[in-house]
Amino acid sequence: MAAPSEQFWKPHYPCDYYKQEYTDCTSIGHRFHTYYVYGEKPECAQWKKDYEACSAWMKTKSEEAKQELIKVENRHLQQKYYVNPVWPRRVTPPKDWYLPLEEMSQKQQAS
Amino acid sequence: MAEPGKNHAGFEPSNNSSETAASSAQNAPAEFSESPQKDGEGSKREDLGYDLFHGRGKSYRETMTTPYGKFENLFDSYHPRCKTKLMVAMKSNPFVKLLLKAMEESGWPDWYNNLQHVACSEIRAANLSGDCHFSGELRRFQLKGVKKHHQTCVWQRAKESVKVVRNCTDEEASRAVDSVWDACFNDLAPFHKVPRNKKDAIRAARFRYDYDI
Numbered sequence: 391m392a393a394p395s396e397q398f399w400k401p402h403y404p405c406d407y408y409k410q411e412y413t414d415c416t417s418i419g420h421r422f423h424t425y426y427v428y429g430e431k432p433e434c435a436q437w438k439k440d441y442e443a444c445s446a447w448m449k450t451k452s453e454e455a456k457q458e459l460i461k462v463e464n465r466h467l468q469q470k471y472y473v474n475p476v477w478p479r480r481v482t483p484p485k486d487w488y489l490p491l492e493e494m495s496q497k498q499q500a501s
Numbered sequence: 502m503a504e505p506g507k508n509h510a511g512f513e514p515s516n517n518s519s520e521t522a523a524s525s526a527q528n529a530p531a532e533f534s535e536s537p538q539k540d541g542e543g544s545k546r547e548d549l550g551y552d553l554f555h556g557r558g559k560s561y562r563e564t565m566t567t568p569y570g571k572f573e574n575l576f577d578s579y580h581p582r583c584k585t586k587l588m589v590a591m592k593s594n595p596f597v598k599l600l601l602k603a604m605e606e607s608g609w610p611d612w613y614n615n616l617q618h619v620a621c622s623e624i625r626a627a628n629l630s631g632d633c634h635f636s637g638e639l640r641r642f643q644l645k646g647v648k649k650h651h652q653t654c655v656w657q658r659a660k661e662s663v664k665v666v667r668n669c670t671d672e673e674a675s676r677a678v679d680s681v682w683d684a685c686f687n688d689l690a691p692f693h694k695v696p697r698n699k700k701d702a703i704r705a706a707r708f709r710y711d712y713d714i
Contacts, residue, residue, distance in 0.1 A: 407707055426649075474688045
């Protein structure tokens with residue numbers, strides 16, 4: 391996916407996504423669910439700030455609003471790169487990836 | 502009961518902690534990793550719990566869902582509706598689609614023999630699948646308290662399934678689950694919070710992929 395030029399930058403996510411997450415965060419069901427899982431209240435202020443940054447850019451299209459929104463989006467995009475330390479990442483696929491599974495080859499040998 | 506991790510409502514984990522933890526995980530204690538060639542033959546099918554999965558290794562006729570397709574099914578305690586529901590859910594449920602897709606993309610070849618990896622998978626399965634939701638626990642009369650019951654439920658389920666699948670003792674299973682608890686309970690990928698219902702699952706794909714599923 392080619393990166394768009396700086397002139398025609400547009401946000402990666404529509405503002406509605408942040409608003410929906412905020413409304414879900416402040417709902418009673420989610421409050422109870424967070425208490426059930428973590429024993430604490432949920433923290434919803436961050437979603438509201440994200441939504442305000444997004445709607446500020448949509449209204450004014452100024453440079454500062456754009457920079458704020460880029461920071462918000464980078465924070466969300468960072469989640470893709472979280473590595474669970476239990477499984478070390480591999481560099482290349484296994485050398486015999488194209489061979490059939492053991493069971494299928496055994497069945498073919500048996501039949 | 503293990504110590505719970507930090508609250509992740511709405512935030513992602515910091516990258517620094519994952520780097521330092523990765524180096525310590527690679528020096529993980531050798532007691533948890535089992536070599537795949539024990540006794541010269543490898544692990545047997547019974548040890549790995551393959552028999553617990555319905556329909557594995559059967560012919561097509563044996564897996565037919567209608568009771569009229571097979572004479573024995575008329576007199577068995579066989580529930581074809583359960584199997585049909587499972588098949589439909591595998592194709593359409595957003596939870597299933599998200600988690601299977603993430604598992605294909607992760608790509609670790611030989612993880613099944615390592616007890617820690619199995620424990621981590623079981624923790625994540627119980628955590629993210631909805632096995633330990635409040636309504637389910639209420640229905641099964643397993644609620645000993647509402648606060649943080651999700652974590653006790655996840656811990657117990659993970660321990661039981663590790664014990665059954667890998668055919669090891671209670672202590673080994675609980676030690677394995679405890680050792681990977683912090684990292685794995687907070688690893689919510691591909692969700693960014695513990696999902697509560699199908700709408701959460703559908704919305705989770707938005708911040709991770711470029712399309713809706």
